Amino acid sequence: MSVSSGSPIITSQTLPTWRQKEAEPFVRIEQINKQFGDFTAVNDVSLDIYKNELFCLLGGSGSGKSTLLRMLAGFESPTSGRIIIDGVDMSHVPPWERPVNMMFQSYALFPHLSVEANVAFGLKREGLPNHEVKKRVAEMLDMVQLGHLARRKPHMLSGGQRQRVALARSLVKQPKLLLLDEPLGALDKKLREETQFELMRIQEELGITFVVVTHDQEEAMTLATRIGVMNNGVIVQTAEPHEVYEYPNNRFVAEFIGNVNIFDGTVVTDERDSATIHCADTDSLIYVDHGISCAPNQGVSVAIRPEKMRISREAPTEINNHVSGVISEVAYMGSQSIFKVRLPSGKEIRVTQPNAQRDTGDRLTWDDKVHLSWDADSSVVLTS
């Protein structure tokens, strides 16, 4: 899915469904609440998911993302609110009657059944004739490239193979909605990357709507058409991956996804197309190329990603958007270097620079006095 927000003209043909105003959502979550005793796991969440989306719920542990997923599957019933899937209110439909299947984090393969029988389990419950079951199971196992292991028991498979059996088992009933709970969590790094692309391929091939729960931001960024960032039972931001990264709408999202430097300050001027912010940590005013529309002297945070800062020994010529300090740490990573720069105020700033040239012998190093600068459109002003 390639969506370039920078392209000047986007017709409604090429616009993804979630950006079309008139599009009908496929899954509607309406003001869902879930309470466990005194604890509110999910707090008044409303969310629309569209057909063929690969929607990621991203959050830390205890953020409510898994509870929300379990309510979609029907294992938990909401304390209040409604869940509508494909136009049908599912709030009180038991799990075995929902057109939804789930792939569990632990895979939950039935240990006493063979791979084949695991995949066939759901189809047999529908009462399909035997030859039909056989045919569909074989097709599905071929799709995940496990046809040759059909007669094995789950404990004779590797982790990656088990993951694929679990996927096949949850897809074989052709659910309207597939829920995946940390689908790649138990795999090692290399297998993870391969499987990510595999998942995206399968999703596009079958045209099933996916909802993925994950705590891994990289996973969410690569997989998702849209991401819902959750914290304390609330969805804090719902947006496409690049928007979540480049335009976080609050401090939690900015800090949760990727690395970020945050300067606290107060608004000095605020106009329609520009604003300046005074910040105690910086040598100059921070200038941004958009208005903030807030009260004068309001306290705000300015977030700047490490890769959007320039680092140099020479002082910048611009009046605004720079700060100087001393390098306190250097990490050479091959393709890039990470610098930590200590400001006179004691604050540490993280800067990453691509190593575009080979070592020139004039590398920045510990205790060098450096100047950091950034462009007016690189920073994001956060009011919450």
Next chain:
Amino acid sequence: MKQHSLALKLSAGFGFVFLYAPIIALIIYSFNESKLVTVWGGWSLKWYAELFRNEQIMSAAWVSLKIAFISATLAAILGTLAGFVLSRMRRFRGKTMMAGWVTAPLVMPEVITGLSLLLLFVAMENMFGWPAGRGTTTIVIAHTTFCLAYVAVVVQSRLASMDETLEEAAMDLGAKPVSLFFLITLPMISPAILSGWLLSFTLSLDDLVIASFVSGPGNSTLPMVIFSKVRLGVTPEINALATLMILVVSVAVIAAIVIMRRQNRFQKP
């Protein structure tokens, strides 16, 4: 492999001798030719042949096996239900106490269990005329009562270690509660039920005290017959019988252990 010290080997050896020397002596003497139990008269299977001709012992053995089979089966069914309740009910006030009640018969002195059951049976007979007199039925009820506790404990611990997402996965794939139980839960806990059944079978076969309280005339179990015979003096026949009982019980216990082991290895990949 670590070398074990001599002291360790010695103490292990001493322990085993202490535990098994009497049993080994009994087994050896069961093949004794002599009529006198304590005098060795050469190898023979004579007393085994004698044993199978003894009608009193044979009928008692039949009664014992019948009772053991029926009460193990009843205990397996009821114990599974109890184990289910204990592991699956959400926490409620008094749950711990209820768990204690189910397992109390494990530590209750047999004399007390036997006596209280006897009193109950007599009272019931006076009130509604059932069970009429004491015999096989009352022994079966009594054995089921205390074997149930063993099965409940084994099944409960199996259920507790079972991955609950397996059941959720089955529901998710369209299994209604009844088919979920028979297709997923039961196969998963069946080794525990089977080993509980085997344990119950041996417990029932071994029991003397409770059976003596609740049995009636003409319904003596094998341990009761042995005990009454031994009081008149040990015969080599009894040695032969005891050897056979040890064989049956060991096979059942070893089978139970093997089944539990296999399921553990198989469930945790």
